[in-house]
Amino acid sequence: xxxxxxxxxxxxxxxxxxxxxxxxxxxxxxxxxxxxxxxxxxxxxxxxxxxxxxxxxxxxxxxxxxxxxxxxxxxxxxxxxxxxxxxxxxxxxxxxxxxxxxxxxxxxxxxxxxxxxxxxxxxxxxxxxxxxxxxxxxxxxxxxxxxxxxxxxxxxxxxxxxxxxxxxxxxxxxxxxxxxxxxxxxxxxxxxxxxxxxxxxxxxxxxxxxxxxxxxxxxxxxxxxxxxxxxxxxxxxxxxxxxxxxxxxxxxxxxxxxx
Ligand code: FAD
Numbered sequence: 001x002x003x004x005x006x007x008x009x010x011x012x013x014x015x016x017x018x019x020x021x022x023x024x025x026x027x028x029x030x031x032x033x034x035x036x037x038x039x040x041x042x043x044x045x046x047x048x049x050x051x052x053x054x055x056x057x058x059x060x061x062x063x064x065x066x067x068x069x070x071x072x073x074x075x076x077x078x079x080x081x082x083x084x085x086x087x088x089x090x091x092x093x094x095x096x097x098x099x100x101x102x103x104x105x106x107x108x109x110x111x112x113x114x115x116x117x118x119x120x121x122x123x124x125x126x127x128x129x130x131x132x133x134x135x136x137x138x139x140x141x142x143x144x145x146x147x148x149x150x151x152x153x154x155x156x157x158x159x160x161x162x163x164x165x166x167x168x169x170x171x172x173x174x175x176x177x178x179x180x181x182x183x184x185x186x187x188x189x190x191x192x193x194x195x196x197x198x199x200x201x202x203x204x205x206x207x208x209x210x211x212x213x214x215x216x217x218x219x220x221x222x223x224x225x226x227x228x229x230x231x232x233x234x235x236x237x238x239x240x241x242x243x244x245x246x247x248x249x250x251x252x253x254x255x256x257x258x259x
Contacts, residue, residue, distance in 0.1 A: 035089075037111070044110065092144065092145045135183065137181060137226065145188060147214075176190065193207045241256070
């Protein structure tokens with residue numbers, strides 16, 4: 001497989017960087033080809049602004065419209081075009097980051113904001129009263145796999161179904177479902193390491209071995225069974241899950257998984 005790791009940590013000697021290198025070694029040992037977008041090392045520009053659209057002639061910047069025009073006319077900036085090319089190249093995308101305020105670091109969110117151009121990651125396919133685009137299971141990146149590698153300072157129990165932080169799968173849902181599944185990726189379960197601020201060599205080796213196993217299994221791991229938007233489970237155009245499809249007692253984000 002061709003694997004793209006988009007990595008977001010400012011410190012080359014961080015725990016996250018050490019885990020990234022474990023993942024790379026395991027993937028390469030298995031014969032996969034790996035490329036890394038190390039966002040801090042690249043000095044990645046995180047904010048969307050007028051400089052992203054050098055061909056824009058209007059006085060007023062409307063980011064989505066500008067993105068649509070720039071993608072259609074090939075006038076996105078070179079850094080964004082390069083990341084789009086990497087996404088098209090890859091069979092597997094890994095977003096790797098420390099959990100900061102229950103979300104991805106701003107530099108990685110800025111990668112999504114800028115690289116996910118209109119016409120590439122969204123605004124794809126027919127939009128009408130009977131079809132709401134190719135998204136959530138369909139889209140430009142359909143047929144590819146994606147997953148998260150995340151380090152969290154909090155305990156695993158803090159992220160359990162009754163944990164005060166909220167369940168980890170719910171906290172990551174805006175990324176796994178709404179950023180990765182949206183343009184078509186099959187999304188593998190996230191690899192999350194907890195209590196990371198109290199790491200020692202023994203805990204590192206345990207985490208590294210669990211990560212090696214996940215990397216060995218990337219081609220065969222079953223994706224999270226999210227429901228396809230256009231698979232008949234949702235009312236179009238309100239995009240609500242049809243009644244009665246969920247198991248009794250299911251609520252919240254879990255509604256959007258089959259079974
Ligand atoms: P590092 O800081 O690099 O290292 C962590 C520990 O691992 C250190 O003790 C270090 O000595 C050790 N270590 C590093 N490398 C190795 C190695 N190779 N072998 C053995 N040990 C090693 N946590 C949450 O749970 N929820 C949050 O919402 C949250 N928000 C945060 C917001 C901010 C702005 C920040 C800075 C932190 C936040 N945290 C949060 C904590 C954060 O998730 C952890 O600090 C982070 O995941 C640790 O990963 P790291 O790569 O930065 O580790």
